[in-house]
Amino acid sequence: MKNTYPNKSFPKFQLNNAQRTHIVNQIRTSKTKKENRFSSSRFIMPFLSGVVILLLVFGIGTYSYYSIFKEELLHADSVSSFIIDLPKEFTIEEQGDSHIFLKNGTEVGGVKKINKKLKQQLLSQSGIFEDDLLEDFQEPTQRVLFHVKEMHAIQTVHYFIQPNDQEVIYDLYFHANNPGYFGGSDYQADLKIIHEIAKTFRLN
Structure with missing residues (x-):
């Protein structure tokens, strides 16, 4: 179909x-x-x-x-009462009214408040090698170098810093237990480095 x-x-x-x-x-x-x-x-x-x-x-x-x-x-370490420019491997530990500086867990110095009586007791010890009044610090400062025979130090240098019109004395001290411990080539070089560190000490 x-x-x-x-x-x-x-x-x-x-x-x-x-x-x-x-x-x-x-x-x-x-x-x-x-x-x-x-x-x-x-x-x-x-x-x-x-x-x-x-x-x-x-x-x-x-x-x-x-x-x-x-x-x-x-480097600049600050606590409630002072500022100091320490080498980077140093730390500050508070112990009562004092502060100690540590390097690898060993005490290398510190700061403590003392009075005139305690200062005189320190100055009456034997072993004083140098005793100078410094003019390159902001505050009146006396530097005293001790020869010591201890496990942690052979030399100890104290900076007695007494701000004007104050009774308190800041005893800033450093231990040298072997040559080059602070980065110098010998003890004398270390003492120069310590001196530059001490000059950075400032009160808050």
Whole structure:
């Protein structure tokens, strides 16, 4: 049996010039937007990369600065009553009214408050090798070097610091138990280093 189909007519649509122009403009606008987005991303990515690089440079610079200068800042040890610039391997431990300086757990010096009577008792001991009044300290200071024969020290140097118009005397002392313990080549070099450390002593 032969199939027969009714004749159908489909409507034909024709675009006028205005409609064609409108469609072309839409296509061009869409293409332009895509190009603009692509161009923006091409601009933004290098900009973001530059910002990241600047932040990295800033971070590295800051870290380097503190790596260089932090060590120097850490040397200055402060307690409630005084400040002193100790070598980085030294620590301060409070013991009652006194503070002792330690290196690898060994006492190398300290600070304690004394009066005139206790000072005279110290000065009456034997073994005084040097006794000087110093002029390169901020406060009136007397330096006394003792030769001692003890397990922890061969020489002990005392700096008796007495602020003007005060009764209290600060006995700042250091033990030298072997040559080079404070970084010098011998005892004399160590004493010079100790002297520079003592000059950094400041009262809070």
